[in-house]
Amino acid sequence: MDWNRVEGNWKQFKGKIKEQWGNRTYDDLDQFGNRCDQLEGKIQERYGLAKDRATREVDDWYSRQDDW
Structure with missing residues (x-):
């Protein structure tokens, strides 16, 4: 996972996490x-x-975030 993308767009990702x-x-x-x-x-x-399992769920979720 490239978490740097999440860090750079944290405000947008918060909504998707929610x-x-x-x-x-x-x-x-x-x-x-x-x-x-x-x-x-x-x-x-x-x-x-x-x-x-929590790590897998976050990784799976992140892999589905195509528009970032």
Whole structure:
């Protein structure tokens, strides 16, 4: 994953992240900013997923973001 693209377009990606993981709040996203590891950790915590599953979900989500 080229997380640099996410970091460079963080404001736009926040909306897409919110669409994918509805339990996320914008406060959570602002809290950890554009750091991939913290996004994975929050998803893992919020949804009760194993770390590798959270990482896979973020990677899978990112791979579907063709328009960036």
